[in-house]
Amino acid sequence: MILRNTRPLLSSAIALAIVLILCACGKKAAVPSGPNIVLITIDALRADHMSCYGYHRETSPFIDGIASESAVFTNAYSTSSWTAPSMASIFTGHYPRSHGVLHGVARGPKAAITGQELLVNDFLTIAEVLSTAGYTTFGVSSNGHISRDTGFSQGFDYFATHWFMKSPAPNSSIREWREHIREASRYFLWIHYFDPHNPYAPRMPWVKNYTLRSGSYSKWTREVMANPKEYIEDIRNAPQALHTLKDRYDSEINYCDQHIKELFELLPSDPNTLVIITADHGEAFMEHGQLLHGDTLFEEEVLVPLIIRLPANRSAARTIDRPVSNRDIFATIMGITGLGADRKIPGISLMPLISGSSEETAEEVFLELDWQGWGKGIRSENWKYIVSGREEKELSLFDLQADPDERRNLFREMPGKARLLDSVLRQWIDAHPEFKAPLINVDIDPDREDRLRALGYL
Secondary structure, X not given: OOOXXXXXXXXXXXXXXXXXXXXXXXXXXXXXXXXXXXXXXXXXXXXXXXXXXXXXXOOOHHHHHHHOOOEEEEEEEOXXXXXXXXXXXXXXXXXXXXXXXXXXXXXXXXXXXXXXXXXXXXXXXXXXXXXXXXXXXXXXXXXXXXXXXXXXXXXXXXXXXXXXXXOOHHHHHHHHHHHHHHHOOOEEEEEEEOOOOOOOOOOXXXXXXXXXXXXXXXXXXXXOOOOHHHXXXXXXXXXHHHHHHHHHHHHHHHHHHHHHHHHHHHOOOXXXXXXXXXXXXXXXXOOOOOEEOOOOOOHHHHEEEEEEEOOOOOOOOEEEOOOEEOOHHHHHHHHHHOOOXXXXXXXXXXXXXXXXXXXXXXXXXXXXXEOOOEEEEEEEOOXXXXXXXXXXXXXXXXXXXXXXXXXXXXOOOOHHHHHHHXXXXXXXXXXXXXXXXXXXXXXXXXXXXXXXXXXXXX
């Protein structure tokens, strides 16, 4: 498969949108008619480790309560398997190759973000549209890859970055802004929690219960595994270590769930609030020989939760199995608020699926990765096709209905289906040329090096 690198021009629709914003001269509309909006993104959260998605442990009791009143998408995909490209897709509605945020790592003697592309202001973001419409906009990041310096603060009136810090750090900004949120006629809040990203802390009391009930308490429970990839050979030879990682990971989900509960206790109680909960990517636990994320496009790294609770008096309690992309969140918010009518927003609104006014017909979902691993992929109906490897390409075809764990590669058994999906993938690549975004270089205080090393970034 030959992949071509070209640079596109901005679409006329995006350019027009930029002009409209510039003409607004930064002035907000009077009082927006739409609901308050809370968008929660959770780092490295697998959907299948949440109790509202059928997991055998009660890892997400508070989120479960929200999910019981929401549209729950069982086949929601992140556009990529690591943070920066996926979050840029959520914010802009564009695929990674179109917004250009593909690479980047925290490294070096000053622990700098290097090699990451800037999310340029050529692309309209959720916060920009809502700010222009009169919303007061608040953004909280706990991941250094999504910061003011990397271009993610566009459209936010208030923005804070907690450098790779876990809870309760993100909620501290909400406490600081609490009065501003209460005084806003309408507000949009995006908050990103770093839990349950590694290193997986043993969160009490949950981890104790998990290890005791599963019988997985061992030396690995006490072992400090800051970067699990350093122990990958040990883990291959000691299944107990993998059980311990999962115990810790699950306890981190509980811990994050508790702080999301606290978030809603801090926010004004208003039934006229749209709530969206999702993740930037998943997490691997050796299902295909890898740990953590950013290495593959297998389900464990790209299948994420997507829970949408509509504002008051708008019923949405249903389960939706149709494959969707997290890039559709932007168009969905525009569809619910009615603000997208005069703008061409990338992606599709999921509101017809939520309301039941649209049939759950098949639509292709595309995936891409150019970081620690490399790949392009397509999910179409029950099929998934992946091209992986920068040099020697490995081609994989899976029937996810019969084989949800992607254990049986049908590429050689079903060459016709593989050729068909490869053709659709090629057409998508040709229709979405790569945008060459400029690189950023963010210097970071030396005292942050230890934190990055613990996270496995150094």
